[in-house]
Amino acid sequence: xxxxxxxxxxxxxxxxxxxxxxxxxxxxxxxxxxxxxxxxxxxxxxxxxxxxxxxxxxxxxxxxxxxxxxxxxxxxxxxxxxxxxxxxxxxxxxxxxxxxxxxxxxxxxxxxxxxxxxxxxxxxxxxxxxxxxxxxxxxxxxxxxxxxxxxxxxxxxxxxxxxxxxxxxxxxxxxxxxxxxxxxxxxxxxxxxxxxxxxxxxxxxxxxxxxxxxxxxxxxxxxxxxxxxxxxxxxxxxxxxxxxxxxxxxxxxxxxxxxxxxxxxxxxxxxxxxxxxxxxxxxxxxxxxxxxxxxxxxxxxxxxxxxxxxxxxxxxxxxxxxxxxxxxxxxxxxx
Ligand code: CP
Ligand code: NVA
Numbered sequence: 001x002x003x004x005x006x007x008x009x010x011x012x013x014x015x016x017x018x019x020x021x022x023x024x025x026x027x028x029x030x031x032x033x034x035x036x037x038x039x040x041x042x043x044x045x046x047x048x049x050x051x052x053x054x055x056x057x058x059x060x061x062x063x064x065x066x067x068x069x070x071x072x073x074x075x076x077x078x079x080x081x082x083x084x085x086x087x088x089x090x091x092x093x094x095x096x097x098x099x100x101x102x103x104x105x106x107x108x109x110x111x112x113x114x115x116x117x118x119x120x121x122x123x124x125x126x127x128x129x130x131x132x133x134x135x136x137x138x139x140x141x142x143x144x145x146x147x148x149x150x151x152x153x154x155x156x157x158x159x160x161x162x163x164x165x166x167x168x169x170x171x172x173x174x175x176x177x178x179x180x181x182x183x184x185x186x187x188x189x190x191x192x193x194x195x196x197x198x199x200x201x202x203x204x205x206x207x208x209x210x211x212x213x214x215x216x217x218x219x220x221x222x223x224x225x226x227x228x229x230x231x232x233x234x235x236x237x238x239x240x241x242x243x244x245x246x247x248x249x250x251x252x253x254x255x256x257x258x259x260x261x262x263x264x265x266x267x268x269x270x271x272x273x274x275x276x277x278x279x280x281x282x283x284x285x286x287x288x289x290x291x292x293x294x295x296x297x298x299x300x301x302x303x304x305x306x307x308x309x310x311x312x313x314x315x316x317x318x319x320x321x322x323x324x325x326x327x328x329x330x331x332x333x334x335x
Contacts, residue, residue, distance in 0.1 A: 002030075003015065008328055010329075012128045013129075013324060015178070016139045024146075025156075028143060030335075031284060033335075034319050039183065043074070045075035046326045047075055051077050052106060052107045053081055053105040053108045055097075055121070057059055057083050057112035058112060058113070058166070058241070059240065060132070063109075064080060066108055067325075069078065070321050087307045090141050098121045099126075101127075106128075107130070108129045109128070110132055111133045112133075112134055113241055115136040115141065128325075130321075130328075138174075139179075142176050142178075143171075143324065147314040147319065148276065151312065152274055156183040158214040162176070162180050162230070162231040163188045163225055165193065165225070166234045166256050167236075169201075170235060173189060174198075174201050178205045184212040186228065187209070187214070187216045187217070190222040191220070194252060195253075200219065202216065203232065222256050222265075228268070229266045229273075230268060230274070231273075232275050233275075234277055235277065256297075257297060259298075260305075263275070279310055281297065283303035284296070
């Protein structure tokens with residue numbers, strides 16, 4: 001039992017492609033197991049005296065708190081380090097930072113801009129490094145998304161169609177596309193031509209999908225693309241670091257808003273259908289940003305509807321991050 005964990009011991013997660021399909025799905029299952037265990041009131045010691053550094057260059061509510069609580073739940077300690085707190089990249093190279101922190105900590109979770117920095121931390125720290133979002137990928141988000149879908153649909157296979165609508169080339173879209181391909185779920189990206197997935201990232205996912213008997217498609221027309229979908233997924237139209245592109249993105253993506261008409265266009269209102277969003281989401285005018293820009297990627301009606309599983313999804317960030325850290329640092333005999 002849990003023999004698969006041997007292969008994840010000491011491993012970093014740079015992007016979902018770093019793991020085999022089985023390793024990824026086993027992690028999702030371990031997260032479900034840890035979730036039940038926590039619901040039963042167990043706060044264990046699977047990470048007893050383990051110290052985890054959280055290096056964050058960008059803001060975070062979910063990833064930061066999920067990681068800190070996941071580690072504390074299991075008897076470990078997390079240290080939150082923002083760019084101004086440490087010399088990261090400014091007075092000390094990423095490579096040197098990696099070598100210093102790797103002598104102190106048992107693992108590092110990184111949220112930042114460049115995927116290359118995340119990879120450099122993994123290469124030189126000598127400890128597992130987990131990508132908590134870069135400009136290119138957001139793999140830990142997708143572990144939570146897969147758990148959320150599995151909880152509702154029972155299993156993940158080509159009977160499920162995920163339609164991602166919006167900025168089809170951002171970090172979440174890139175990782176979601178690969179995550180679906182790896183578990184055999186069909187994926188359609190509905191995006192304007194300018195925001196289609198990068199060709200190399202798309203080709204990589206398509207290759208995995210073909211092997212797993214599913215398909216990855218790109219469609220410009222959202223109403224056409226979402227036909228038959230069981231999951232409608234969107235993300236903000238402007239990712240962190242791209243704020244200068246706000247006006248252009250709003251213009252481009254307005255027709256891609258997720259509203260009840262688009263939910264209806266799936267043909268699955270009465271069947272298997274859920275709405276997912278990695279969050280934070282613009283669904284009402286109660287944020288400074290939406291008050292200023294006046295645009296929403298999802299209507300409040302959909303966000304607050306019975307189809308919306310966004311808070312289950314957000315909770316699952318904690319269980320999946322816990323599974324990831326535990327599988328890298330804890331002996332399987334203890335689980
Ligand atoms: N979904 C997600 O990564 O949220 P945070 O930016 O709050 O961490
Ligand atoms: N694509 C978004 C995801 C936030 C969790 C961003 O990078 O800002």
